[in-house]
Amino acid sequence: MKRIIATLIILLSFISLKAEDQKRYMPDFFVSQFAGYIGFISGGLGYHLSEEKSSIEFLYGYVPAFAGGIEIHMLTTRINGRPFVYKSKNDFYFYPLNLAFFVNYTHGQQYKLKWSSKYPKWYYRPTALYSGESVGMAIKKACNERSIAAYEIYADLVTMSEFLYEYSQNDSVTFKDIISLAFGTRIYF
Amino acid sequence: MSNLKKYILSFFLILSGCESDYFKYSIHETDSQYDGQNYNIKNAAIIEQSCNNPSEDFTFAVLTDSHSSYDKLEKAINIINSNPDVKFVFHLGDFTETGLLFQYEQTVKKLEKLKIPFLVVIGNHDTLGNGVDIFRNIFGKTDFSFTCNGVFFFVGNNNNWESSIGDVDYVKEKLSQHQSDKFRIIVAHIPMDDDDRYSDEMRQGYIKLCEDYNVDLSLHGHRHRHQYNPAFTTKTAMLVADAIIYNSFYLIHVKSSSIEYEKINF
Numbered sequence: 001m002k003r004i005i006a007t008l009i010i011l012l013s014f015i016s017l018k019a020e021d022q023k024r025y026m027p028d029f030f031v032s033q034f035a036g037y038i039g040f041i042s043g044g045l046g047y048h049l050s051e052e053k054s055s056i057e058f059l060y061g062y063v064p065a066f067a068g069g070i071e072i073h074m075l076t077t078r079i080n081g082r083p084f085v086y087k088s089k090n091d092f093y094f095y096p097l098n099l100a101f102f103v104n105y106t107h108g109q110q111y112k113l114k115w116s117s118k119y120p121k122w123y124y125r126p127t128a129l130y131s132g133e134s135v136g137m138a139i140k141k142a143c144n145e146r147s148i149a150a151y152e153i154y155a156d157l158v159t160m161s162e163f164l165y166e167y168s169q170n171d172s173v174t175f176k177d178i179i180s181l182a183f184g185t186r187i188y189f
Numbered sequence: 190m191s192n193l194k195k196y197i198l199s200f201f202l203i204l205s206g207c208e209s210d211y212f213k214y215s216i217h218e219t220d221s222q223y224d225g226q227n228y229n230i231k232n233a234a235i236i237e238q239s240c241n242n243p244s245e246d247f248t249f250a251v252l253t254d255s256h257s258s259y260d261k262l263e264k265a266i267n268i269i270n271s272n273p274d275v276k277f278v279f280h281l282g283d284f285t286e287t288g289l290l291f292q293y294e295q296t297v298k299k300l301e302k303l304k305i306p307f308l309v310v311i312g313n314h315d316t317l318g319n320g321v322d323i324f325r326n327i328f329g330k331t332d333f334s335f336t337c338n339g340v341f342f343f344v345g346n347n348n349n350w351e352s353s354i355g356d357v358d359y360v361k362e363k364l365s366q367h368q369s370d371k372f373r374i375i376v377a378h379i380p381m382d383d384d385d386r387y388s389d390e391m392r393q394g395y396i397k398l399c400e401d402y403n404v405d406l407s408l409h410g411h412r413h414r415h416q417y418n419p420a421f422t423t424k425t426a427m428l429v430a431d432a433i434i435y436n437s438f439y440l441i442h443v444k445s446s447s448i449e450y451e452k453i454n455f
Contacts, residue, residue, distance in 0.1 A: 034212070035212035035213060035214055036212075036213070037213055037214070037215060037216055038215075039214060039215065040214040061214075061215070063214040063215050063218065067214055067220075068214050068215055068217075068218040068219065068220055069218055069219030069220030069221075069224075069322075069326075070217070070218070070219045070319060070322070072214070072215045072217055072218070074215060104216070106215065106216075106217050108217075110318055110319060111217065111318060118350060119350070120385075124287070124314075124317065125287065127287055127288075127317050127318050130216050158213075160216050162216070162286075162287070162289070162291075163291055165257075166257045166259075166286075166291075166292075166295070169257065169258070169260075170257070170258070170259045170260045170295075171260055172259050172260050172263055172295075172298075172299070173259060173295060176211075177291070177295070178291075179211075180211065180212055180213035180214075181211045181212055182212075
């Protein structure tokens with residue numbers, strides 16, 4: 001019930017914004033992804049931070065039990081940086097390097113944001129929050145459709161900071177052990 | 190077909206051709222390549238079958254608290270593999286940092302290099318997140334018992350802050366069935382004299398249990414420092430093993446009338 005009320009309040013406050021402000025808060029693109037530690041499938045909204053160079057994304061990810069052994073719901077905030085772009089004649093844009101950093105929250109009683117007072121301070125880290133990094137590339141195609149400005153497919157190599165640390169500490173941990181492939185699409189408005 | 194549809198179709202065609210091994214969906218996944226191995230149950234049965242001569246002395250190795258030091262764990266395993274006298278190995282728990290599947294699998298990958306059977310105790314760090322489920326999927330039970338050359342071992346989960354712990358009556362019942370054995374050893378991750386975790390009543394209850402059921406050795410990890418108390422109770426010695434992260438493990442020599450430990454530094 002609380003969630004429904006919170007969603008309604010957010011929706012109402014958005015509707016009550018002036019048209020100019022509404023435009024400002026409208027997302028610049030929609031993103032969806034397969035795998036990469038942020039869900040079996042994940043989807044969300046994104047905003048440009050600086051035109052074409054960086055963006056911030058908010059995604060909801062879901063892992064069904066058949067894929068992960070247990071059903072998992074998670075929220076991810078991701079910041080992308082893409083320093084280079086090559087434009088072809090036929091409206092294709094190639095981004096050879098897409099770097100991202102993300103923070104991931106997993107919902108569930110067994111994942112803790114804060115530990116109870118019986119545990120000494122810093123006894124455990126918060127197990128509901130983990131961060132990760134990715135490196136990848138993307139191809140974007142500009143289009144002339146009225147509601148869609150461009151669409152894009154991308155591929156990333158993703159790892160989690162925890163795994164990267166353990167990789168750096170142990171020769172026996174291989175690069176393959178800590179990496180996940182991810183594929184996704186972005187649709188720009 | 191529009192260009193957009195073509196892109197989406199080719200995207201899913203690429204996905205379907207890729208090996209699932211390269212795709213990970215969450216740090217909290219529980220599906221493991223080692224699921225169903227039941228190492229604890231399987232290896233306890235192997236030990237019972239091959240060690241059934243109560244008059245024979247034997248040696249087992251004890252490792253603990255490797256956390257995410259997989260290389261150090263592997264180093265200790267290589268040393269153990271070169272010692273033909275060791276019958277089996279105990280890992281006393283905390284072989285992960287936060288109970289993640291990745292950390293479980295890295296540890297199992299190393300333990301599988303052992304040429305002798307291994308048994309694994311669940312530590313408090315191993316219970317975090319979905320750790321208990323992952324443990325059960327890979328190792329089988331957290332609480333189990335077995336006998337080796339007339340020595341009874343009871344292994345239990347005593348991580349009372351993080352998970353539900355075993356039934357004391359079950360421990361008593363098991364111990365009562367093995368009073369005629371040469372020795373009785375209780376193995377659990379956290380030392381039972383921990384006054385932060387266990388109330389005075391719990392600690393006194395454990396001491397009474399050790400005395401009532403003639404427990405000879407109470408074997409633990411967790412503290413990351415060596416402690417040996419030969420008179421934990423009037424009948425029981427307590428050994429708290431130092432962590433692998435400090436480059437040490439133990440050999441426990443079970444002789445006809447005594448249990449002796451040897452600390453190996455590497």
